[in-house]
Amino acid sequence: MVVRGALAALSLLAVLIPAPASAAPSGSSDVRWSVQPSTAKGPDGRDFIIRRAAPGERLTDYVGVTNLSTRPLVFTVYGTDAYTTDDGSFALLPAAQKPTDVGSWTALGATRYTVPANTRLDIPFSISVPADATPGDHAGGVVTSIAEEQTTANGQKVLVDRRVAARVYLTVAGAVIPTLKIDTVRLEYVTSANPADGGVMTVEYLVHNTGNLRLSGTGTVRVTGPFGWELARTGGMEIPELLPGGSVTVTEKILGVQPTVRLAAQVWVEPASFDQKLPAVSRSTGVWAWPWALVAVLGAVLLHLIVRFVRRRRAGHRPTPAA
Structure with a gap:
């Protein structure tokens, strides 16, 4: 001050x-x-x-x-x-x-x-x-x-x-426009040291009241892997009442998400209204999630196989001792 x-x-x-x-x-x-x-x-x-x-x-x-x-x-x-x-x-x-x-x-x-x-x-x-x-x-x-x-x-x-x-x-009085919008979605994925535990995904999204009525809502996040395979889903995140032009950043942490190289998160926000049911709004984005522990294990196995192969090749090319 x-x-x-x-x-x-x-x-x-x-x-x-x-x-x-x-x-x-x-x-x-x-x-x-x-x-x-x-x-x-x-x-x-x-x-x-x-x-x-x-x-x-x-x-x-x-x-x-x-x-x-x-x-x-x-x-x-x-x-x-x-x-x-x-x-x-x-x-x-x-x-x-x-x-x-x-x-x-x-x-x-x-x-x-x-x-x-x-x-x-x-x-x-x-x-x-x-x-x-x-x-x-x-x-x-x-x-x-x-x-x-x-x-x-x-x-x-x-x-x-x-x-x-x-x-x-x-x-x-006049034309009313009850509208919420998801401006941005940001993802962060942190891999666990134990492959069985999965990782932690942090989902941060910005909800903006772009209409002319005060609105609240409920947020849902769906996490998917390759081919749309659902890995996690949240629900019931309360979006506080936003005045026209107002916005709020919502952050959710999801535990136990398995790294499948590429993860996608889709966020839905269903507006709550006084007089009518409004359609949900959504936005998606993705993040790389490399299974480093599994990659390390596979790398170690591959290295072991290569070493064994080289040793066998060398053993097969040794000259035969003279009689």
Whole structure:
């Protein structure tokens, strides 16, 4: 972390899961709060804020912010965009990064809100969908933030930005394209010292959401040798939900794969969809897998036979001793 002067910044974020998200900063045990989807009359049991709208439409919704502390808290509240991390997780943009999607369409009546101790405040917000908004899913969050200056053990002052958010999923009406793609498949094969054990094949594949709906899926790998002979098969690898444009790299290790000079791996990913069954996508590649232990044994046998043959030839050409 780059520190300028005596004050550094640290941002921590909790995103709403199927229970009200909450935060309790270490070093500030009296600062605790939770956030959840709500209405003008209070929470309605939703896990996330999931809405549908047409281009040009304006929506209104609420987030409930509950102060679980013993003193009033002042929150900065704003909308931002979401993205898929490298490991397939849902995340929101850093506070310093300006949103360009659903977060930029989100507006609140104020920037800062004070919530008394042990009290919930239901905060209204609106989403104004642009007339030229692209169809499909747009993900983001309504963030509540408290920035506090804290002092580390070595005396360094750090500005801690504690953020808790409610997820927002907005589907804009129009043509939807639910599509996953396997961009790349990479194979690595490591031969075992014991030929009977087979080797270890590592299969790494990149799954990319090239459509406009958030999608998850299930991955399967089939390993074959010469003439399509099946040597191994996996299944049930869960592909996490990917936002449009998001991708994740999946790695599987398969043990006991016999080296048959040339191995092929075919990867299938079957997308999971809310409304319809989608066709699986697949991609294949191959890797050389030389049975070096067997080659060494055969080489040793061949060498032994050659040596025996040479010795017999030499014995057959020895001159007969004179009488």
